[in-house]
Amino acid sequence: MDPNAAPTQGNPLREGILNRTVPDSCTVVIFGATGDLTHRKLIPALYNIAADGELPPNLAVVGFARRPKSDDEFRGELVEAARKHSRQTVDDEVWAGFARSVFYHQSEFEDADGYRRLGERLEEIEKERGTGGNRLFYLAAAPGQFEPILKNLASAGLNQSREKGWARVIVEKPFGTDLASARELNRIVRDAFPEQATYRIDHFLGKETAQNILVLRFANAIFEPLWDTRYIDHVQITAAETLGVEGRAGYYEGAGALRDMVQNHLLQLLCLVGMEPPTDLGADSIRDEKVKIVRSLRRFPPEEVALKVVRGQYAEGAISGKPVPGYRAEKNVKPDSTTETFVALRLSIDNWRWADVPIYMRVGKRLPKSGTEISVHFKEAPAVLFNKSQMLDQNVLVIRIQPDEGIALRMQAKVPGTSFRIEPVKMDFHYGTSFGKASPEAYERLLLDAMSGDATLFARRDEVEQAWDFIDKIEEAWAAGESPPELFEYPAGSWGPDAADELLARDGRTWRRF
Amino acid sequence: MPLMAGSPITRMSEAETFAAGMPVEIGNIERELKKLWDQGGGVMTRASLINLAVYSEEAGSLTANTQIVSRITEDHACRALVIAADPSAADENVQAWISAHCHISRAGVKQVCSEQLSFSLTGSFAKLLPNIVFSHLDSDLPFYLWWQGNFHDPMDPQLWTWVDRLIFDSQGWEDFDAQMRLVESAQEEAKQRVVLCDLNWTRLVQLRLALAQFFDHRATQEQLAEIERVEIAFAAGHRSTAVLLAGWLGAQLGWASGDAGNKTTFPFSDCAGDPITVALQETKGEAISRCSIFCGASEFRVARPTGGRLLETSVQFEGKERMHQLLPAGNNDPVSLMSEELMRGGSHRVYLRAVQAVRDLL
Numbered sequence: 001m002d003p004n005a006a007p008t009q010g011n012p013l014r015e016g017i018l019n020r021t022v023p024d025s026c027t028v029v030i031f032g033a034t035g036d037l038t039h040r041k042l043i044p045a046l047y048n049i050a051a052d053g054e055l056p057p058n059l060a061v062v063g064f065a066r067r068p069k070s071d072d073e074f075r076g077e078l079v080e081a082a083r084k085h086s087r088q089t090v091d092d093e094v095w096a097g098f099a100r101s102v103f104y105h106q107s108e109f110e111d112a113d114g115y116r117r118l119g120e121r122l123e124e125i126e127k128e129r130g131t132g133g134n135r136l137f138y139l140a141a142a143p144g145q146f147e148p149i150l151k152n153l154a155s156a157g158l159n160q161s162r163e164k165g166w167a168r169v170i171v172e173k174p175f176g177t178d179l180a181s182a183r184e185l186n187r188i189v190r191d192a193f194p195e196q197a198t199y200r201i202d203h204f205l206g207k208e209t210a211q212n213i214l215v216l217r218f219a220n221a222i223f224e225p226l227w228d229t230r231y232i233d234h235v236q237i238t239a240a241e242t243l244g245v246e247g248r249a250g251y252y253e254g255a256g257a258l259r260d261m262v263q264n265h266l267l268q269l270l271c272l273v274g275m276e277p278p279t280d281l282g283a284d285s286i287r288d289e290k291v292k293i294v295r296s297l298r299r300f301p302p303e304e305v306a307l308k309v310v311r312g313q314y315a316e317g318a319i320s321g322k323p324v325p326g327y328r329a330e331k332n333v334k335p336d337s338t339t340e341t342f343v344a345l346r347l348s349i350d351n352w353r354w355a356d357v358p359i360y361m362r363v364g365k366r367l368p369k370s371g372t373e374i375s376v377h378f379k380e381a382p383a384v385l386f387n388k389s390q391m392l393d394q395n396v397l398v399i400r401i402q403p404d405e406g407i408a409l410r411m412q413a414k415v416p417g418t419s420f421r422i423e424p425v426k427m428d429f430h431y432g433t434s435f436g437k438a439s440p441e442a443y444e445r446l447l448l449d450a451m452s453g454d455a456t457l458f459a460r461r462d463e464v465e466q467a468w469d470f471i472d473k474i475e476e477a478w479a480a481g482e483s484p485p486e487l488f489e490y491p492a493g494s495w496g497p498d499a500a501d502e503l504l505a506r507d508g509r510t511w512r513r514f
Numbered sequence: 515m516p517l518m519a520g521s522p523i524t525r526m527s528e529a530e531t532f533a534a535g536m537p538v539e540i541g542n543i544e545r546e547l548k549k550l551w552d553q554g555g556g557v558m559t560r561a562s563l564i565n566l567a568v569y570s571e572e573a574g575s576l577t578a579n580t581q582i583v584s585r586i587t588e589d590h591a592c593r594a595l596v597i598a599a600d601p602s603a604a605d606e607n608v609q610a611w612i613s614a615h616c617h618i619s620r621a622g623v624k625q626v627c628s629e630q631l632s633f634s635l636t637g638s639f640a641k642l643l644p645n646i647v648f649s650h651l652d653s654d655l656p657f658y659l660w661w662q663g664n665f666h667d668p669m670d671p672q673l674w675t676w677v678d679r680l681i682f683d684s685q686g687w688e689d690f691d692a693q694m695r696l697v698e699s700a701q702e703e704a705k706q707r708v709v710l711c712d713l714n715w716t717r718l719v720q721l722r723l724a725l726a727q728f729f730d731h732r733a734t735q736e737q738l739a740e741i742e743r744v745e746i747a748f749a750a751g752h753r754s755t756a757v758l759l760a761g762w763l764g765a766q767l768g769w770a771s772g773d774a775g776n777k778t779t780f781p782f783s784d785c786a787g788d789p790i791t792v793a794l795q796e797t798k799g800e801a802i803s804r805c806s807i808f809c810g811a812s813e814f815r816v817a818r819p820t821g822g823r824l825l826e827t828s829v830q831f832e833g834k835e836r837m838h839q840l841l842p843a844g845n846n847d848p849v850s851l852m853s854e855e856l857m858r859g860g861s862h863r864v865y866l867r868a869v870q871a872v873r874d875l876l
Contacts, residue, residue, distance in 0.1 A: 010732075010735060011726060011729045011730050011735055012738070012766045012767060012768075013722070013725060013726035013729055013738075013762075013763075013766050013767075014726050014730070015766060015864050016860060016861075016862070016863065016864035016865075017719070017722060017723055017726055021727075021730050022727040022730050024731060025731075051842070052842065053720075053723065053724070053727075053825075053841035053842045057827065057829070057837055057838070057839035058837055091823075093823075093824060093840060094824070094840055097838070097839065097840045129837075130834070130837065132733075430559070432626075433559050433561045433591065433626045434561055434563050434591055435563075435589075437589055437857065
């Protein structure tokens with residue numbers, strides 16, 4: 001039996017019960033247990049899964065961090081975090097049961113002895129709670145700590161499956177900063193865990209609407225026949241934020257919008273929109289199709305980068321009427337920083353389906369509103385009947401990823417009256433309106449998937465490396481010594497530099513009004 | 515609170531005489547509905563995923579069901595058709611009302627509204643549901659009919675040609691077999707695959723889920739073949755719920771019914787022919803307050819304390835400490851049961867199998 005396989009599906013009492021199978025009992029070890037991610041996302045997610053009755057009864061959670069504290073102190077901090085960040089109100093009775101499964105282990109990440117002691121602690125906990133030796137290691141620490149953590153886990157033998165059990169690792173983004181560092185990180189991870197036990201988390205893939213892209217495309221017969229170069233004019237993907245760097249300058253200065261958002265989140269969304277139908281819903285079947293899209297992305301030669309990619313940095317301006325400083329005036333940002341906070345790209349996918357269909361992407365901070373959406377713009381109807389004398393709008397299918405998740409279709413309709421006036425109308429589906437039940441948070445879904453051995457919504461090594469290969473070509477051109485492409489300024493609260501509009505204007509197109 | 519046609523959105527009509535809404539002529543329902551939505555002026559979002567008809571012959575059901583529908587629409591946007599029928603009334607009468615149930619959406623901005631059409635049918639009009647009521651279904655949306663109370667013999671086969679899912683609660687049936695035969699024959703006559711949704715079965719969802727999760731993994735799955743005894747504690751009036759639970763275990767685990775036992779103990783045998791006893795015990799408390807499955811020295815137990823919001827599950831393996839977990843219990847009120855049923859969908863084949871396994875005992 002593959003210890004990394006999902007729990008057996010042969011339970012006859014499960015038939016007809018639509019809830020997912022409860023994952024294997026396991027111990028989740030969180031590295032970086034006192035950090036923001038643990039408090040804001042991981043613990044609230046685990047609590048919500050527990051409250052929904054989807055956690056195995058003897059699950060254990062071990063927080064690993066540097067600061068000394070007792071189990072009870074750790075639990076006390078976590079309940080406050082859960083109260084603040086959980087999507088469900090924290091029920092004291094449920095929390096009390098969950099908290100009994102939470103433990104704290106103090107150690108430096110580089111201290112080999114700390115891992116030996118962790119191993120002893122895990123064996124005690126496993127014996128006491130009967131978790132069967134299954135272990136899920138979550139790297140929620142700073143990326144610079146991944147290497148010592150993984151090396152020490154391997155040295156202490158904690159990366160090895162216990163008898164009949166499994167050991168898996170969840171790696172948080174960023175998966176490197178370029179292709180070379182991603183390969184190096186993958187090598188370090190691979191030295192400790194096999195690929196099938198490695199779960200690279202991209203929380204965008206855990207979002208309900210991202211998962212719904214496959215359902216929209218492949219469970220509805222009306223879209224797929226139109227989903228190619230014959231009927232689609234172009235695709236736009238926008239991820240806009242009103243926020244600035246918000247205390248993340250230390251990380252963001254070295255990353256920028258291209259590495260922070262495009263390399264992972266936006267390319268993952270593009271894969272879901274562009275991929276061929278998979279042979280089945282298995283993790284590798286889906287990821288095989290996704291990686292073909294990244295591989296088919298046309299790489300930019302250096303001289304084309306300035307034509308196809310626009311980078312910008314926000315200057316001072318106003319958000320919702322309130323003045324905000326420019327990026328270079330933010331705390332911990334160099335006054336001469338050339339880090340981009342905005343990027344717009346014109347991409348081409350060189351395959352049969354998407355030949356000659358430009359994909360426009362833009363992502364930015366300090367834009368007028370926040371949200372992520374994909375819009376598929378269909379070709380215009382032939383200019384033979386109604387649009388002989390009147391320019392008709394394109395049909396546009398909009399997939400709203402966040403917030404106000406939903407799908408809208410813009411189409412043409414006759415305005416009531418004796419004249420023949422045609423105007424665009426919108427058919428709009430809102431998740432929040434149609435389904436009263438709140439969706440689980442992305443981390444809830446992804447944690448459960450990792451515990452269950454389902455890697456479908458996690459990035460595979462080749463996807464990550466192909467994405468970096470694409471991004472590196474742009475970064476290299478930007479870093480070119482003598483005449484790198486311009487870094488445009490844009491006022492905070494605007495939709496980015498004018499050059500981003502010109503990118504589409506050259507093709508006779510405009511950005512969709514967001 | 516329902517929004518009335520002809521009244522401002524923010525306040526109830528002073529002329530209101532009936533909580534189900536604004537009286538309308540049957541022939542003008544669609545026109546009056548349009549007026550109702552026009553009042554919204556863009557601040558209301560009309561939402562509908564299903565047609566949900568609620569049929570009752572109980573006095574006062576229109577008001578009670580309007581309140582239930584109002585709460586159901588918080589989570590399940592629908593076009594609701596609430597029908598109060600009195601087929602035995604001497605007078606022949608049809609009345610209709612329209613209203614809307616509005617709730618603030620999760621995003622907290624828009625009012626999301628579901629419309630309700632209410633009908634009072636007396637005398638022979640009560641038999642004209644397809645003609646009077648079902649002509650107001652929202653086309654293209656699935657039709658769920660929640661039938662409260664007993665079915666009548668003969669059933670109108672025309673009724674079933676409209677219905678996608680028939681919802682009922684067998685807990686209140688005095689003669690389960692006769693009622694089930696009525697439903698089955700109507701279903702057959704209509705030559706349509708109507709999904710039968712028994713709220714008595716829905717009542718068991720969380721309990722079945724809690725029992726099922728014990729056996730998700732290979733190590734415990736092996737114990738399913740070693741079950742020797744099952745104990746189910748139920749409250750007065752919920753014997754049929756307990757029997758359905760026993761039927762589910764028997765059907766899913768391939769047990770054969772043994773000789774008829776008594777009212778509280780049913781003998782089964784497993785695939786190997788080994789005997790299994792299912793013992794029912796009436797106690798005070800929740801509909802099902804405990805189900806214990808014994809496999810040799812191991813016990814898998816799900817209990818619900820009286821008034822408790824959570825199921826207490828525990829596993830006791832021989833020589834090991836008992837392991838506990840709390841799981842959601844769900845609620846036993848009509849709104850919660852309907853919400854659960856509407857959320858789950860599915861074909862309910864397992865239900866039909868469970869019924870067949872214990873039909874003689876129900």
